[in-house]
Amino acid sequence: MTIGEKIQFYREIRGLSQTALAELSDVSINTLRKYENNTRNPKPEQVQKIANALQISIHALIDIDIKSIDDIAPYLFEIAKIGGVEFCGEKDASGKYIKNSITLQFKSDVLKIFIKEWADKQEVINKLRNDAKNSPDEQAKEYLLKRADEIEQEIHLRIIDSPRMIDNSKGISVRIYPTNN
Template structure:
């Protein structure tokens, strides 16, 4: 995903218009449109403003430069920096305590998907899957704040969902 796609994805997840994001980030609506359509790439100070307005970490919006092997080298750096070792079966073992939090959230996501597969109503199943994906993405988007919350992340996520729900029209 591009930085523009990430801005748009999170803006839409938060039920914000481009105009609202412009107001919250103190950046013109025209610039937000240009960022989202990849006509322009925001400089770091603008990325920080947009991230603050979207209530996510700036790193969530940024993307690798697509240099050949960059993802693998990022993994190598983590392995080396976190004193990675190999177990007797040759599997990498990372000295990275927070990875357990990611796996916990991943398991919750997988469990919800499995329970959705048991539903016979396609609309209910699709809604449950969409909510599971949203919850997992939200957890990653606000990391490390989400990791420091542990058990209260569910409360934070519910508050997030209430904020973005569109009020029903009568």
């Protein structure tokens, strides 16, 4: 998703017109249209103004280009600093973790709740999309896909409407599986 698409996405979730967002962010309507049409990229100051007007973190609008483990590592380090991370898993005779058994366990109750809610909703979304894929009825297929999209928007709404503070409590585990390259 481009930054312009993200601006439009969050603006629509908030139920704002382009005019309303332009006024709230002190960005001209023509400039905002150019951002949303991807004919112009906003400067960092403009992104901050728009994020403030949308009441979201600037990070929700900024593109994250992840192509390798090196791109992910800084985010994992930040998550570890803020939410607390423990490594769990089986170890070999030398005391080193076995690749296929290692998990990250988050200490933050807030982070655990968020990940649990996200995982639960993602299961529903996946089931709806799978049911749509296997449905011979076009009307049912359309309904199921629309419902999956609505639930995805609910996830985004939940994130932007309930800012969460990270605490350092007991963990939730995330298993990292190696690829078979």
